[in-house]
Amino acid sequence: MSLRKRGSSWVIDFYAPNGERIRRSAETENKVQAQELHDKLKSDVWRLQKLGERPKRAWEDAVVRYLKESAHKATHDDDKSKLRWLDRFLAGTELTCINRALVDRITEAKLAEGRSNATVNRTLALLRTMLRRCHRDWEWMDRAPAVRLLKEPTRRIRFLTQDEGLAQGAEARRYRALPLARSSAHLGQLAHAKRNATFCLAGARRMGERADGAAIRASRRWPSGALCGQGRNVGHKLGTREQARIGGSEAWRLNAGNIR
16 A cells, blocks of 8 residues: 555655655645645656656755755855845745746845845855756756856955054054053963954954964964864965064063054
């Protein structure tokens, strides 16, 4: 019998035309609903194997599988946020109905929110990745629509002004006013924080690319991969001027106001 009850739920059990056994729970106590699901699954398998038709997949199916396969990513939470936004346009949509016109509407809607091209591209890149997986890896689509990214600057164009650089230096020098009664351990922590600030300013690094304690003692390369989400250490070679400004002597670690 292809439909039987186990405990409180109904179980679907049948053989596909190629002899493969299909067995799964209907996840319902209602026999009518279980029979409806059974008939649909059996029909989909027959049409797939006899006519070469793929079963219809919805956007939600792709989201669930993608999130499961990408759970290891450092940007997993960011992907969830982007997918929630995309759900406004794609919820309940069959994958085969996602075309270039729909992608263009999504692009225009994101731009209408006042987002930069770079921000829009991060969402479009995620959409493109998912559609390509549906087509190439999961074989849920015959073809994936083209998702063209917007043009954006190829390099950083935002630099600190002279006033902003001076303000950062003044913020670091205010530690000179700290009482001398501070412990040597606390002074060491302050010195490490100031070296990080000088390092980021002198080398045009982002805040996520700051150094750790072991890297300070190395004075040449600053492994920072664990702090910027890359999952591996990324060495930054320090120039002579940077090393001089950061300092590597024992006297530096004891002087809390030595940033110039």
